[in-house]
Amino acid sequence: MVDPLDGTTNFVHGFPFVCTSIGLTVGGVVVVGVVYNPVLEELFVAAEGGGAYLNGERLTVSGRTQLTGALLGTEVGTARDDDTLDAMFGRVRQLVGRMRSVRCTGSCALGLCSVALGRCDAFFEINFGGCWDAAAGALMVSEAGGAVLDPAGGTWNVMARRVMAAGSGDLAEAMAAVLTKCELGSREAGPPGKGMGVSLRVAGTEDEAAVKGEREGPGEARTE
DSSP, X not given: OEEEEEOHHHHHHTOSOOEEEEEEEETTEEEEEEEEETTTTEEXXXXXXXXXXXXTEEOOOOOOOSSTTOEEEOOOOSOOSHHHHHHHHHHHHHHHTTSSEEEOOSXXXXXXXXXXXXXXXXXXXXSOSOHHHHHHHHHHHHHTTOEEEOTTSSOOOTTSSEXXXXXXXXXXXXXXXXXXXXXXXXXXOOOOOTTSOOOOOOTTSHHHHHHHHHHHOTTTOOOO
């Protein structure tokens, strides 16, 4: 799943948050991610079970557990119809009213990497372009010790065009509790449907068992 240029508007305007994002999935599960910002010379890499790194230094999320004091990252997207704008700004208002501040830097992939790095405590976006925007960055967060969920609080699917990441599971759940009360625009992507599957596997969790069961088929999953 490749986005050769995430942050196209940034690139056009000379704003330095641009990147190439590459994610590899096996059976719908993201297992390798690479995000490179050539302007700032930041190379993020992650592999399932192997951690996440920036220019060779291991990444760790902030670990913040509460909305109060948390720095949020998000994006306003490209849709400019009133329905979508009202829904998008409504979500931001509800969250920022409970958090310290918000940053929009123009790249979903780098927004997720900012959570993995601890620059931001949380990030969410709904209705981005496609799987290539979030695949690699979501793995960065997971491998840096953070939580990745659907904004409605369920498991995250790489094809859903929705993502929420946070420096802890508690913070992710607190954000989801707010976002589930916010209305979606009529043109915005809703939560993934049943059967879409889990796209990140976290060792020792129910998600790992769920992914394993999907790969091995009914009756074949086993406890190791």
